[in-house]
Structure formats: C-alpha cells, structure tokens
Amino acid sequence: MKNFNDLADYSALEIEDLISLARRLDEKPEPKALEGKVLSLLFLNPSLRTLSSFQAAMVRLGGGTFVISPEMSIHGLESRSGIVMDGAAAEHIYEAIPVIASYGDAIGIRAAAKVENLQSELLDKDFNELTSLVDKPYINMESAINHPCQNLADWKTLNDLDIPSNGKFVLSWSWHPNALSLSVPSSTLQMAAMRGMDVTILRPEGFELPEGIMDRARKAAFLSGGSIQETDDRTEAMEGARVIYVNSWSSINNYGKKANEDKFKHELRDWCVDNAWFDKAADDCRFMHCLPVRRGVTVMDEVLDGPRSVVIAESRNRMLAQMAVLHRLL
Amino acid sequence: MKNFNDLADYSALEIEDLISLARRLDEKPEPKALEGKVLSLLFLNPSLRTLSSFQAAMVRLGGGTFVISPEMSIHGLESRSGIVMDGAAAEHIYEAIPVIASYGDAIGIRAAAKVENLQSELLDKDFNELTSLVDKPYINMESAINHPCQNLADWKTLNDLDIPSNGKFVLSWSWHPNALSLSVPSSTLQMAAMRGMDVTILRPEGFELPEGIMDRARKAAFLSGGSIQETDDRTEAMEGARVIYVNSWSSINNYGKKANEDKFKHELRDWCVDNAWFDKAADDCRFMHCLPVRRGVTVMDEVLDGPRSVVIAESRNRMLAQMAVLHRLL
C-alpha cells in the first residue's frame, strides 16, 4: 500500500484483508509495531473523531503523531499560486506541506470540500494539489469527494453486525441547516456497491448524486453482484432494509449557492429520521451515521438513542480501520 | 480500582498505598507499564497543570494521550437534553463522550462548576451525566465538587514534608476577583479530615462551607482521629498551624449571583496572605495552594516566593499521583 486515498483503489478482497487486520489488532494489540514512527496530521478543517482516532491509533501501535491546524501555525496558511504574500498569511502550503511531511513517516491530510465549485471538487483538485507536495505515504482524512477511513470503518461495522453482503442498504438524505459536501454520500455509495449490497438511494427530488459518481458505483455494483436504485419514497425504500445510512448533502443544482439551496430545501425539514420513518423497516434494520449528527434535525433522539443505532460502533471502528491502514503503510 | 472520582471512595490505607506507588514510580520509572495504552483527555475548561501532568504521566508509563477541548472540536458541543440542534453546535455530548471514550483505555474528564446552581453542583449532576455516558474507567480531572487528583497530590505533599497526620491544617479562604467553585475547598477539607489532621477552616463570616460537606468531613475526622473547627480569626487559626492551604470560594448565599457576591466580599480584599498573616504561625508552617494563584490578590510575593511555600512541589505531585492512579486503573 502506497497511499490510502480512495476505497475504490482496492479490491473487495484487499478491503476484507484490511478489516481482518483491524480485528486482529483489536484482539491482539501490537504496541511495538510502529515503534519510533511518526504520523504527521494536518487538519485544514476541525475534527473530533479523526483527530482523536488517529492519535489513539498511533499510540496503540507504539508510535506517535503531531497535529498541525491553521489556527496553530504562524498566522494561517496561504494556498494561492503566484501570490504576493504581503497580507496576514506568513507561510505558503508549498513550504508548509513538504516540511510537515518531512517530519513524519506518513502524513494524514484533512481538507474537506468548500462546497463552492462542483466540477473542481468532484475532481478533488484542492486535495490533489496538497498531496502533490508530499513525497511520503499519505492518508486521505476526508477530502472534497473522498472519506476512505470512514468507508473502511463502515464496511467493518457492517461485517461486525453480520449484515449480509447482499443485504439492502438505504443511503438516505436528511435535512441539515448547512449545505454539506458530497464526500460521505459519494464514497459511502461506492463502499456499499463494492460490498455487493442492494443499495437504495433515498432522497427528495433534486438531490440526485452526480452522474459520474453514480456511474462509478453502478460499475462497482455490477462487478460485486450488487445493485443501485433511487427513490424519494420512504416506505418503498425502507422495505426490507437492513441498514439506513443517513447523511445530508448539497443539491447539485444549487452547489455553492447557499441562498438558493436554503430556499430549495425549505420544505424538507421532515427529512429527519424518526420512529415513524425508521419503523417502516424490519426490527433488524440498523441506523448508521458517520457523526457528528444534529439531534432533532437529522435524526430524532428516539432513533439515535435506540438499540438499533450503531453510530458509536462505527466511530470506534474508525480507530481500528486506521490502525490497519497505518500498519500496512508503515 | 474502577474509576477515580472522589478521594472519599478510598480508605486512608488505600490512599497511602497509592502514594507509595507514586513514590516508587518516581524513583524507579516503568516506561513499559502502559505500553500501547491510551488515555482520552476531555477538557470542558482550560487547564495547565492537569493538561500537562496527565500527558507527561502517560508518556512516563509508556502510553499516550489525546486531548479534546470544545475549541478544537466541530463548532462546540451541545449538552442539553431533547434539543433541536439547529444552532452553531454540530455535535452533542451524547455522541462525543462515548466516541472519545471508545478510543481510550480510560478517560479523564474536566468539567468544573459553572457556579450557577448550588444544589445541582453539590450533587455533581453535570459531571455524573457525562460519566454516565462512559463505559470505560474514568478519572475526575475536576468536577463541580471534586478534585481527587489534587487531593491525592496534596496528601503526598504532606507526607513528603513529614507533616504529622495529626498536625494542624488551616484551610483558608482568600479574596479573588471571581466567584470560584467549591471543588477544591470541599475536597481538600475531606482529604485533610481523612488524613487525621486537626483542621481549622478560616473564613470570613458568610463563607461557611455547605452543611453536607461539613458533615461528611466531620465523620471522616471522627474515624481518623482528626477534628474540624471553624473561625474567622486569623491569629487564632494560625497558632500552631503546620500548613495553611489557601483557596477562594463563593459564598453559599450568593452562589450564582455574581453581583451580590462582589458586593458581599467587597470589604475583604485584606484576605490576601502576606507575611504579617503568615508569620502568625511558627516557622515550620507551610504555604499550600493548588495553583493557579493570583499574586498580590490571594497571596503576596513575599509569601509565595518564600522558603515555606511548597506550591511547585504540590504541582509536581499531581503528575506522580496521577501516574499511580493510571497504573492501578490500567
């Protein structure tokens, strides 16, 4: 393994192998595996799970980390090309990234979508520019369009729960006050398709995922024996569902236009998962969410606090999945 | 040991045993004891000693930590029940705490008193709600009413200095611009009572500690052969004192009413320990304070910088005491 950027870079077999390793490291700790090894962590956006779980993962393997975020560095970081830096920013990413990378054996980078320019973000241009400055193994800790650590953790969670690989997986849009990026829905769709699941994307009209994302997922589903459907009918979607994976994302047509988006989704506040919605599925259906989640907005307490919610298990699997990735990378 | 929440949960014998372990770990380091182990650290209030000493403690035992504080997490943390989260906070403690705990082998939590609601804070309701979300061993890094790591460090400091277990221990109120919580005075009183000391609470009228706190301490004193007195007379209090332990706390009657409190203590600025006050005790009397301390406000430089001040030794004992607790917990 050279980098860990996109789950789609691996075969289902390779992924299952990583998950086995994650499980083994959970059961049989290896506190000397990465002795004296350093993971550089660069956060261009705030984080709780990613920040914590990577630090914990390295300690468990006997190594360590350091964290850089713009608030901590010297007066913020400039990222524009060809710029005359006579403003506040005292350092350019062109130096900062190689320097940070040079202190580690690998680097994790979080640079989430700005939700401004759909075409650029679908191509992950910003993230690719950052990683082009790195000559070490890197880990995508969430970019505009990818979140492979979350995907690997979710796959493991599905395995842990014995959700059949051909079970029905509902990827559902939910209401959210902000216009969120496509990284989780896109990469989760791909994950479920690669795992062979019967995926139903449940979303109001106007919240279709980009065609390129859909195409890639359809190909993955074809290869894995899975399938991909779309609907805006909650009853239909929930029928036979083994998992409802909830997230919010910006509509493509209003991408980067917050005022339009706000207006467009104004009537959709009932896209908040409550028991009436969740109970349309059978009792063995699980509620998944990558967190953070807004209570009373995206999901009601009754669902999130219920026995079928597995969000904490998903989060813990972030650490274990990342330990497997780090073990392979280093 | 399951958790470390309140010094009163342990017998004097168990505490002496922890202190012996702390001393042994100081003299004979065990840098492999907690290899690959992770302590999660959650700070809902700022910290210097606690933050530093827990990180240092884990490194010395071969493990590691990660730190989460609201400023670093995603847009702050919500803590109200049944809330519709459409404001700034993107994450609820109901998810954040279990997630943070899930990455560690134990978790330390600091959630100091808000100094708002006396009854609720005496019951440590907020802190108990937080720990109810944790299924790992936890350490109280200061709650509304407890500060057991400080208490254990102070007990060790008293032992290190050969202060007799039945020596006179003056717990004195001091002036402070803010209305401070009861955690240090209450738990320090209990510590001194459990150690068998002859405790004198020296405070202006109106700054009596709550009856429940006093009752508990009197029982502990009865069992240990110690005693508890109260006075507002500095000369009387200092006579024969082996230790003056200084702190400030809010008056019960004005608890949560800052303006009233300010008025009430307006005339008390002379409750600042200077040589004239300190010298009322014999030369072997020690000055203790948990830090941070305001110079010229709570204590004069002449006392704090004098040879009888042991505040730095107390602080160093924080690390050693915590190493013993961590060694036992993990």
Place this chain on the structure above:
Amino acid sequence: MKNFNDLADYSALEIEDLISLARRLDEKPEPKALEGKVLSLLFLNPSLRTLSSFQAAMVRLGGGTFVISPEMSIHGLESRSGIVMDGAAAEHIYEAIPVIASYGDAIGIRAAAKVENLQSELLDKDFNELTSLVDKPYINMESAINHPCQNLADWKTLNDLDIPSNGKFVLSWSWHPNALSLSVPSSTLQMAAMRGMDVTILRPEGFELPEGIMDRARKAAFLSGGSIQETDDRTEAMEGARVIYVNSWSSINNYGKKANEDKFKHELRDWCVDNAWFDKAADDCRFMHCLPVRRGVTVMDEVLDGPRSVVIAESRNRMLAQMAVLHRLL
C-alpha cells in the same frame, strides 16, 4: 551538555560531533533511547516547524512531549514582576514555568523578540528570566537573539551539501512587511563564522547588525580561519557565493519604532530575491531560508521553487539536529 542555548557555547568540533550523531540517528533510528522521557514544550509565540519537529523528534527517540501555549492555558500568563493580578491573567510565569518544567526531563522554550527594546533584547533578558525559573536542562527554541536549533540544522545542511567550510556565505537582508528580530541573522552569522566560511553580509545601508554581534562573529571567524565582509552591492556579494542565506531584520536605528521603520525601508521592496539577483552567483549557489518565507515579497517563486533552493532540507534537518541535542541532554 547541560542546556542548549547558543551555538557559540560549543566548539566547532563539538558541533560536528552533534551533526554526526544527528546523521546516525537518521540512518540508524533509536526508538528506545529516550523511553519514558518527557520534553516539556512552552511556546510563547506561534510555531510550525519547531512545534512539529520537536514532537516528531521525541517520538522517534521513544519519548514524548506536551505543549503549552498561552492560548491553551488559563486566561493567559502574567509575566510582570510585583504585579497585582486582578486582571484577566490568572497565572504568573513564576509558577507556570517551574510547574511545566517539573513535568519534563527537559524543557524547550520559545520566546521570540518583541522587537521593542534593542539593548534588553541583545542581552536576551526576557529569555534569561524564563530560564532562571527552570531547574532542568532547557533548549532555546528561539529567543530574542538566539536560534541555536536553526543554526545547528543549517550547519548540517551545509555539510550535507558539501559546501566547503571556507566557501562564500552571503547572509542577505530582504524586504518584509514586518519589523523582524535579530535572532536569525545574528545567530546565523555566528554559525557561518564558526564554520570558517567567508561571510558577506549583504544589506542596504542602515541595516548593519549591532556592533556586539559583529565583534563576536569576527572573533569566531578569526579562530576558524573565516572572514566577514559587508556590502550593499548585490553583484559584488553574489560573486563566487556558494550560499545565499536570506532573512529580514529590523534596522537598529528604528528598532521598536514600526512607523519609522516602515518609512525607512519603503524604497527597498526590490530586496526580493529573483532570478536576476540569484543568477549573479554561479550555478552551484544554494538558496537558504529558515522559513516561513513570504513568496513574492522576500523571494520570487522562480528561485524558491528552483533546484538550487534547499529550504525543505534545512527544515528537515531541524528535526534531526534536535534529536541529537535531545539525545545528549537526556
């Protein structure tokens, strides 16, 4: 080695020995060398390289760190003597520094120049006051007038690049919007002089370094067989140069008077290293800078991104040089 405060405290032989150790630790890691050891890190100014490289260095040697900066501690730190602390600051450095030091086996302190009082800063008064509070080995992570970790890293970089010890070293002033301190130019001059290089200080009139700094460097050059010249002529300076080491610093006459300084250097914006300037030297001349550097202001992209720029190597050598220092100190 007791402390690491000033490169001038060591002989060239001792420095070469440290560099050999740095190289050995790079080639043959020693992840158990500092097992269970703690380096306290106190940053009174923001940092990227220093923060990252010290944390990484300790992990690579098997130990760990904790970081304290005023933003994280309780309401900032007071540093004035004899003060009545009834403002915002709740803690004085008189307690904070000894406490922080007490948790580590050594302490690194960054307290850069305020660029206010030249005489005081030349004597490093603030930094010396801080270290007078420490009873552990300390490392100067940049003070008003010293930056020994940078100097050691730069010396190693010169060695790595096979720059002859008597090669021509141009220390050049550059334009910068802020009035910067003398720590890097002063200590870099000393470093190059001690290494035996033929140093040319290239600066506009008015940007001479203080006489005391020059004297000390001349003595070092005399002992090492090097030399020191000064000029404001770029063509003359660059002729035969093996290195141009660029930095900005405040003029002595306007030290602490920002408005005067701004006016004084108003016409000097062309002191930005571009190809026309850089190409006055031969093709084997290297561009050095301690970073952070302002693109388009101090140096043009064409130089910084060119093959003769070695700024990233310099930065990586920070970590390696510091590993050697830590190995010796602990």
